[in-house]
Amino acid sequence: MTTRTKKSDPEIADPAPLAQALGVDFVPELLDLALTHSSWAYEHDEAPDNERLEFLGDSVxxxxxxxxxxxxxxxAHEGELSRRHHALVSTVTLADIARKIELGPFLRLGRSEHLTGGVDKDSILADALEAVFGAAHLSAGFEVATDLILRLIRPYLADIDRLSAEMDPKTALIECSLERGGDVPVYEVTGEGPDHERVFTAIVRVSCREKLLVEAKREGRSKKQAEIAAALAAWTELRQTPAKGK
Structure with a gap:
């Protein structure tokens, strides 16, 4: 197993404060490995990376x-349990947790990932957090790893509907509209600027029997990004109105 080389990686913080903050007695080499992205491993003679620990942590x-x-x-029935479970273990949730515990500065990333902001990419943060869970399991046992996970994910139970919506805002908006007797949302997207700096603006409208229920407008670097942002904004507003029959 590789050891941390501070001379060659001066930008990487010592993970001891992270271990202390998480309250887990990690095997140092396992925590190092959990924080090692494949891009770093590739640039260091194919050293081990965190993917195997990620696999284990995902299961725990x-x-x-x-x-x-x-x-x-x-x-809750099985379908509802699955929806809530999916929201708790989603990349959206895990990346948010990783940011709150300030995991990014401790990551070992290759030069290209550093230059493209890898320390704040959702997928990298989420995968590394799962690897940390795997390292906790191997270092201190299943109960300690479970306790760590519960401490981190339990607060998200209170806003689990928003987590689900953030995973797929357009579908969430359709479901929210139909629950209120509304129609399928309608999108209007326009783009401005040169191709390499084009900005798209999406407007989404939700109506019920030709009566406008909600309208939201958002911008993005792509049509999809703009539509997703507008859908989430519309969902946030629309969910404040009661569902049909309630």
């Missing part, structure tokens, strides 16, 4: 989150 996380939603929502 999945079981822990499943038990949490099972206990917290005793009246």
């Amino acid at each position: 996380l999945g079981l822990t989150a499943a038990r949490l939603v099972f206990d917290e929502f005793p009246e």
Whole structure:
């Protein structure tokens, strides 16, 4: 297993404060490995990376989150449990947790990933956090890893609907509209500027029997990005109105 080389990687913080903040007695080499992205490993003579620990951590996380939603929502049916579980273990949630615990500065990333902002990419942060869970399991056991995971994901139960919407805003908006007797949302997208700096503006409207329920407008660097942003804004506003029959 590789050891941290501070002379060659001066930009990487010592992970000891991270371990202390998480309250886990990590095997130092395992924590180092959990924070090692494949791009760093490639640039260091194919050294080991965190993908195997990520695989293990994903399994521990999945079981822990499943038990949490099972206990917290005793009246929920299987489909609802699956939706809530999916939201808790999603890249959106894990990346947000990783940012809150300031995981980014401790990551070992290759030069190209550093230059493209890898320390703040959702996918890299989420994968590294799962690897940290795997390292916690191997270092201190299943119960310690489970306790760590619960401490980090439990607060997200309170806003699980928004997490689900952020994963797929356009679908969430359709479902929210139909629950309120509305129509399928209609999008209008325009673009301005040169091809390499084009900015798209999306307007989404949700109506019910030709009566406008909500309209949202957002910008993005692509049509898809603009539509997703507008959909989430419309969903946020529309969810404040009662569903049909309530």
